[in-house]
Amino acid sequence: MEILTLEALRDNYIYILIDTFHKTAVVVDPSESAPVLEALHKRNLSLTAILNTHHHHDHVGGNNILLEMFPSAKVFGGKNEGRIPSQHVFLAENDCFTVCESQCRILDIPGHTRGHIAYYFEKEGWLFSGDTIFGGTCGAIFEGTPEQMFESLKKIAQLPPNTSIWCSHEYTEMFMPEAAKLDAHNSKILERTHRVKQLRNTGTPTVPLLLQEELDTNPFLRFSNPEFASQYNSNPGLDTFLKVIQASG
DSSP states (O other): OEEEEEETTTEEEEEEEEETTTEEEEEEESSOSSSHHHHHHHOOEHHHHHHHHOOOOHTTTTTHHHHHTTTTTEEETTTTTSSSTTTOEOOOOTTTETTTTTTEEEOOOOOSSTEEEEETTTTTTTTEEETETTTTTEOOOSSSOOOHHHHHHHHHSSOOTTTTOOOOOOOOHHHHHHHHHHHHHHHOHHHHHHHHHHHHTTTTTOEEEEEEHHHHOOGGGTTTOOOHHHHHTSOOTHEEEEEEEETTT
């Protein structure tokens, strides 16, 4: 299976998973249809499924037009989401299915929305995480609670550290300075900030993220680190996470 990354809207990423043998494809969070159709046409691929992490328009905006062009494609999403256009398949925690000959398992990760899910390919070490985690930060809490976001991020933090995180926005450069304010004694953040600037100056994506680097430099994943918690005079865990949320404004 091959991953093709498409840039869309202002800072979105759309991912196309390609079965090169069967010339079929699956798209993750198509914010718009045009770049997807162009990529499929260029490679002579047939679309078999749309994987949506949540219902926001900048993740589902291309669904209906793609279905017009590929009417047999199925739309996957969380069972608690309810607002994904033309959704066919309703997924819950630990549901498994096959994508391009590879096994995918669902992680239920509410917080950003109440029905947000992620698609985890354990063998490949890939997590398609939507808007729950970004480089150096976490997603905004629109419908869920901080406690839900804490549990969702804890679930991600427990994956193998070499997991590649394919999040849906290019936010790393924007939020690394905020991470430095929230974790002022962390030299790894400064190193990462410098490297991220170099990447973005050449137009190179910072995604996929490496989970180990997020564990080292993302304040919203460092809630279990006693040294980090001590900066907030709190106990490692939810107490630290809530204080970091409050400090981030």
